[in-house]
Amino acid sequence: MRARGAVAASVADQGVAALTNILVLVAAARLSTVADFARFSAVYLVFTVLLGIFGAYTGQPLVLTRGAEAARGACRSAVAFALLAATVLGALLAGTALLVPGGTARALLALGLVLPVVLGQDAMRYAFSTLRLPHLALAADLLRLGCVLGxxxxxxxxxxxxxLVAVWGLSALPALVLSAVLLHSRTSVPGARTELRPYLRRGHLGQRFVVEFGVGNATSQLSVLGLGTVGSPLVVGALRGATTLFGPLNVLFTSATSFGPPLLSRVGDERRRVRATAALAGVLATTAALWATVLALLPDRVGAQLLGDTWASAAALLPATGSQYAAMAVGTCGLLALRMLDPRTTLAIQVVFSLAAVVFLIAGYAAAGVTGAAWGLCLGSVCKAVATWTRVARLRRAGGAGTPAVSASAVRSAP
Incomplete structure (x- = not known):
């Protein structure tokens, strides 16, 4: 597949996957009471964290694989490991939920039962990307979108x-089956072996990626979930409802981080690449501000059609969440610039400022409830954006050169 077609298919696939997640939450909000949507949001948040962990541990190392034969074997191994790990984790989650009463526990039980289906299908998306067949991932995700909405x-x-959790999870079965058939036909070769041991060895590259995901993404999400546990469950529904409205921007951020480095590497020199990244930050931040303005101008009846009873609480958070996404745009592009200059510097920034965002979130909630929590998340994103670009400026003044990219041999183990 030609480069332009592959990029277009990959971006479209990310868009379809993001649209599916958005429409699932929108459908759940319209079908549920406020209390039930809060429970669904909490469980869906657990799934989102697990999805990120599995993607970091199996998917990100997988896409570094080079060579057709190595890629086929690596894809088979990654998918097999993901399915096995998801089955074990799902059984543990379901078994634990059986011992706990309440509606949220029942929803977690349902999640445990469908976990191999939803995580297995996502693992195959990484496999198609590794095999340079993103159009097959797109086909499977379009099927999943149609099935889940139906x-x-x-x-x-x-x-x-x-x-709702059970219906959502089981609706991914047709896409899982289609992906398995398509993947098998392209990876089934004589003598091909499925290796699970590399994923269990100390130093597997996925372990580093999980740490980066944990401090960069999961920390704030788990803190929101914690606030819903010790405070009010409605906090989760309100914050998740507001962020759902900004789902299209997540697609733009993901596309920027996924396709930014190879595209920016074509720019003549380091100085021009940093300038191009700064220009991209301005474009994305402006887009976030415009999207927040559009949402703020929506009539309440239109908003209620999107989020049902949750619209009122989510709409009150739009100024804070819109500002947060504008800051996230700047910070995302700052991290992109750092990866080109010196990728070793990003982990420390992720750790420090992700933890700072949690502190701001809790302090904001203590001071002004859910609105304060939303502004706390915004402040954390602003601080991370300032830190990334400050570091970029220091590296530029020092004449820092980029370090070599991770080699394919590092997929199996890392020092």
Whole structure:
């Protein structure tokens, strides 16, 4: 597949996957009461964290694989490991939820049962990307989008969180089957072996990526979940409802970080690459501000069509969440610039300022409730953006040169 077609298919696939997640939350909000949507949001947040962990541990090392034969074997191994690990984790989650009463526990039980389906299908998306066949991932994700909307569309208003989680998870089965058939036909070669041991060895590259994901993404999400546990469950629903409205921007951020380095590497020199990255930051931040303005101008009846009863609480957070996403745009591009200059510097920034965002979140909630929590997250994103570009400026003044990219041999182990 030609480079332009592969990029277009990859971007479209990310868009379809993000759209699926957005529409699932929108459908759940419209089908649920405020309390049930809060439960569904909490469980879906757990799934989102697990999805990121699995992607970091198996998917990101997988896409570094080079060579057709090595890629086929690596894809088979990664998918097999993801399915096995998801089955074990799902059984543990379901077994634990059986011992706990309440609607949220029942929804977690349903998540445990469908976890191999949803995580297995996502692992195959990474495999198609590694094989340079993103159009096959796109086909499977389009099938999943159609199935999940059709399945949720048959549910009546007032459906419980556990039922919605089960329906959402099982609707991914057709996409899983299609992906498995397509992947098998392209990786089944004589003598091909499925190796699981590299994923269990100390020093596996995925372990580093999980740490970066944990400090960069999961920390704030888990802190929101914690606030819903010790405070009010409605906090989770309000914050998740607001961030759902900004889902299209997540697609832009993901596309920038995924395709930015190879495209920017074509720019003549380091100085021009940093300038191009800064220009991209300005474009994305402006887009976030314009999107927040559009959402703020929506009539309440239109907003209620999107998020149902959760619209009122989510709409109150739009100024804070819109400002947060503008800051995230700047910070994302700052991290992109650092990866080109010296990728060793990004982990420390992720650790320090992700933890700072959690502190701001908790302090904001203590001072002004859910609105304060949203502004706390915004402040954390602003601080991270300032730190990334400050570091970029220091490296530029010092004449820092980029370090070599991770080699394919590092997929199996890392020092």
């Amino acid at each position: 399945a949720l569309g048959t549910q009546n208003h007032g459906a419980g969180a556990a039922r």
